[in-house]
Amino acid sequence: MAHKEDRYQAHDYYLVDELLTDEHKMARAAVRDWVKQAVTPIIEDYANRAECPVHLFKELGEIGAYGPSLPVEYGGGGMDEIAYGVIMQELERGDSGIRSMASVQGSLVMYPIFKYGSEEQKKKYLPKLGTGELIGCFGLTEPDHGSNPAGMVTHVKDDGDAYILNGAKMWITNSPVADIAVVWAKREDGKIIGLIVEKGMKGFSAPEIHGKWSLRASITGELVFEDVRVPKTNVLPGVEGLKGPLSCLSKARYGIAWGAIGAALDCYDSALRYSKERIQFGKPIGQFQLTQKKLAEMITEITKAQLLAWRLGTLANEGRATPAQISMAKRNNVLMALQVAREARQIHGGMGITNEYPVMRHMMNLETVLTYEGTHDIHLLITGMDVTGLNAFK
Numbered sequence: 481m482a483h484k485e486d487r488y489q490a491h492d493y494y495l496v497d498e499l500l501t502d503e504h505k506m507a508r509a510a511v512r513d514w515v516k517q518a519v520t521p522i523i524e525d526y527a528n529r530a531e532c533p534v535h536l537f538k539e540l541g542e543i544g545a546y547g548p549s550l551p552v553e554y555g556g557g558g559m560d561e562i563a564y565g566v567i568m569q570e571l572e573r574g575d576s577g578i579r580s581m582a583s584v585q586g587s588l589v590m591y592p593i594f595k596y597g598s599e600e601q602k603k604k605y606l607p608k609l610g611t612g613e614l615i616g617c618f619g620l621t622e623p624d625h626g627s628n629p630a631g632m633v634t635h636v637k638d639d640g641d642a643y644i645l646n647g648a649k650m651w652i653t654n655s656p657v658a659d660i661a662v663v664w665a666k667r668e669d670g671k672i673i674g675l676i677v678e679k680g681m682k683g684f685s686a687p688e689i690h691g692k693w694s695l696r697a698s699i700t701g702e703l704v705f706e707d708v709r710v711p712k713t714n715v716l717p718g719v720e721g722l723k724g725p726l727s728c729l730s731k732a733r734y735g736i737a738w739g740a741i742g743a744a745l746d747c748y749d750s751a752l753r754y755s756k757e758r759i760q761f762g763k764p765i766g767q768f769q770l771t772q773k774k775l776a777e778m779i780t781e782i783t784k785a786q787l788l789a790w791r792l793g794t795l796a797n798e799g800r801a802t803p804a805q806i807s808m809a810k811r812n813n814v815l816m817a818l819q820v821a822r823e824a825r826q827i828h829g830g831m832g833i834t835n836e837y838p839v840m841r842h843m844m845n846l847e848t849v850l851t852y853e854g855t856h857d858i859h860l861l862i863t864g865m866d867v868t869g870l871n872a873f874k
């Protein structure tokens with residue numbers, strides 16, 4: 481199908497490319513090529529069947545998609561934060577679920593082990609996570625505690641050289657296929673700690689959640705802990721408190737701010753092509769002012785999002801990106817992408833609801849992206865708190 485073959489144009493309206501280094505462009509080109517050959521030809525089929533292309537976990541490792549900005553000796557790519565961003569953008573141009581596979585592994589599993597793990601834990605897990613030989617997941621959300629993870633009830637009890645873990649986590653990306661889970665639980669003193677729970681530990685299971693209309697090519701499940709004995713050597717020694725998991729979220733939200741641009745670009749590109757090919761009333765629909773309004777607004781919003789992401793990336797490289805700035809970019813860019821997908825769907829008319837085009841799949845995926853890693857409204861309240869100094873959550 482012609483529209484599937486060449487929809488990887490840059491759409492770089494403000495020449496943002498000139499702000500990128502050769503290394504950024506090379507990383508982006510490599511991932512773009514990989515997505516073209518490994519993801520685009522199969523993704524509609526996997527999403528249709530609601531199946532995760534698990535064979536891609538290793539390939540994602542081979543292309544350096546896990547922890548691009550973590551040090552090489554710890555399984556990462558040794559690049560900067562903008563390289564990490566453009567890689568996420570290209571993955572999500574393919575599918576948000578594929579980007580999720582990489583975000584979770586790199587930012588929510590490797591990052592906490594790198595940042596808060598012992599040297600033994602780093603040596604044991606990070607190289608294998610970096611190659612995709614091991615798959616990880618991140619357990620924070622619970623059935624009754626989503627936006628408010630501080631209320632979590634999953635807890636550990638001291639048992640000498642181990643902790644006994646009980647509780648359940650919900651909506652966990654990768655969990656049914658994961659070899660390890662980074663799990664956040666409350667200690668008896670009420671402090672939140674991170675533990676590495678391994679597949680096969682007695683009392684630990686990870687049932688799949690079925691019936692998703694969104695992120696269908698990504699596997700999601702629960703984590704259930706029934707008196708799981710976790711050795712204390714599996715506790716992340718470097719952090720206590722909610723700032724542990726929230727700092728990992730900052731890393732992943734940053735990647736999503738870039739990733740969402742990829743999904744938007746794919747929708748825009750498809751809509752632009754369709755608007756020139758589809759004839760109604762004797763002319764291409766792209767010649768109608770209302771179609772042009774949609775396309776003009778789409779590329780304007782994409783361009784603004786690109787600039788926001790790039791500036792955030794430069795701040796992140798300098799270690800100056802604040803969690804609130806990251807919240808703003810995640811919220812803005814994901815909503816932007818969702819709105820672009822909705823407009824693109826309209827431009828495709830009836831064809832827009834089919835899997836002949838990528839638009840509906842992106843649109844459904846982006847409903848999840850709007851909600852996970854902090855909902856749209858939670859990020860609004862984070863910005864609200866930052867600008868007023870008044871906390872809506874307390």
Ligand code: TGC
Nearest residue numbers: 580583620627630653722723726727730803852853854873
């Ligand atoms: P609060 O009292 O504000 O903060 C507790 C401590 O954490 C610090 N902190 C952060 N640190 C780093 N990065 C951030 N983004 C941080 N946000 C807060 C804060 O400074 C404080 O530190 P300290 O030293 O004083 O203890 O916490 P709160 O309980 O009032 O909560 C605030 C709120 C609502 C913003 C937070 O709970 C929140 O962000 N909720 C949203 C939950 C969320 O995003 N869950 C995501 C689950 S994981 C996921 O969705 C993965 S999807 C992956 C995929 O498939 O791609």
Ligand code: FAD
Nearest residue numbers: 618619620621626627651652653848851852853854855857
């Ligand atoms: P709730 O917190 O119940 O929110 C419901 C609604 O209430 C939302 O609109 C919310 O904005 C609103 N709301 C809540 N509090 C307030 C408030 N104070 N003010 C105003 N409005 C408010 N979690 C993980 O830990 N690991 C994962 O790997 C992971 N992967 C996911 C994959 C998928 C496909 C999905 C759908 C979710 C995933 N999540 C994961 C969970 C995700 O982070 C949560 O769904 C999200 O944080 C929201 O929590 P909730 O669904 O419980 O919604």
